[in-house]
Amino acid sequence: MTADSRTTVHGGAAELVLMWGGFPLVGAGAGWLLAAGAGWVADLPWAPLQGLFEALSRLPEPHVTVGATAVGAVAGLVLAGVGTAERLTVTVDRERAALRCDGRRQEVPRRDVRVVLLDGRDLVLLDADGGELARERSDLDADRLRSAFRAHGWPWSDEDPYRGAFRLWVPDLPGLPAGADPLLRARARAVERNRHGDARELRRELGRLGVVVRDEERRQYWRLTARAVRPDADQPPMVETDPR
Numbered sequence: 001m002t003a004d005s006r007t008t009v010h011g012g013a014a015e016l017v018l019m020w021g022g023f024p025l026v027g028a029g030a031g032w033l034l035a036a037g038a039g040w041v042a043d044l045p046w047a048p049l050q051g052l053f054e055a056l057s058r059l060p061e062p063h064v065t066v067g068a069t070a071v072g073a074v075a076g077l078v079l080a081g082v083g084t085a086e087r088l089t090v091t092v093d094r095e096r097a098a099l100r101c102d103g104r105r106q107e108v109p110r111r112d113v114r115v116v117l118l119d120g121r122d123l124v125l126l127d128a129d130g131g132e133l134a135r136e137r138s139d140l141d142a143d144r145l146r147s148a149f150r151a152h153g154w155p156w157s158d159e160d161p162y163r164g165a166f167r168l169w170v171p172d173l174p175g176l177p178a179g180a181d182p183l184l185r186a187r188a189r190a191v192e193r194n195r196h197g198d199a200r201e202l203r204r205e206l207g208r209l210g211v212v213v214r215d216e217e218r219r220q221y222w223r224l225t226a227r228a229v230r231p232d233a234d235q236p237p238m239v240e241t242d243p244r
Contacts, residue, residue: 006093007148009140024076031072035065088138090123090145094152097125099136108133116149117157118142119214129226130162132212135203165223166214177209177228184213184220191218 038054091098097113099106114128123138123145138145149156167173169184176184183206190198203213210228214221 006091007151008089008091009144009148010089011087011140022076023079024073027072027074027076027079028069029072031068031070031075032065034072035068038064088123088136088140090138090140090148092148092152092154097134097149097154099123099134101136106134110152110154113154115155115157115161117160118145119160120216122214124160126162130165130212130223131210131225131227132203132207162212162223166221167223169213169220169222175224176222177211177224180206180209180211180222183209184211184222187213188220191215191220 088099088101091100095110097108097110097116099108108125112127112133113125115126117124117126118138119135121137121139122135123140124135125133127133146156146158167175169188171185172181183202187199187202187206190196190202206213206222210225212223212225
């Protein structure tokens, strides 16, 4: 392997073919079924949105079927576009890792990273103090990611070395730095409302306070980094594990 070699991990052409070919077909099929079954559904007294199905059943054919099929196909194309934009692409060499997702690109120098891991579906890069340098949702193959980072000498870990330090967040829980609890409250609302951009920005603000957050079934778990100012002595100790 040469000094300037690099490895790129992404979903590949098959994933693009599936999204841009499969999603419109599924959407068109769903639209056709909606039009074909509108009259039958409208006759079911317990069915929701009966007004919509009754209106569809009164429209002339073949216009309703053609229209519903076209709308379904367009919806599939929109989903394919969103899926393509949200694909994570990871490029690794011996000096840095570049993460590109949803129009964002982040480069992390190798010298700043102590450990790389997968936390559920999230690719995470941690620094020497346990702080998060990057966290991106990933559907990439775990073995390919592991091989890419290890091939270039990065410290990959198959488990989070700080996993035991996380605590479930509840409002007004002692042990957090000043200002962290309002940020966690705001982030809980953002997560509940699927406002992913707001949740990401609030995670970044918490990181500046030395608070690392992970989500599990819409619940927030937190821990402090080594550089955080601890307001009391009840904070669980940081768990140090050799990532090799």
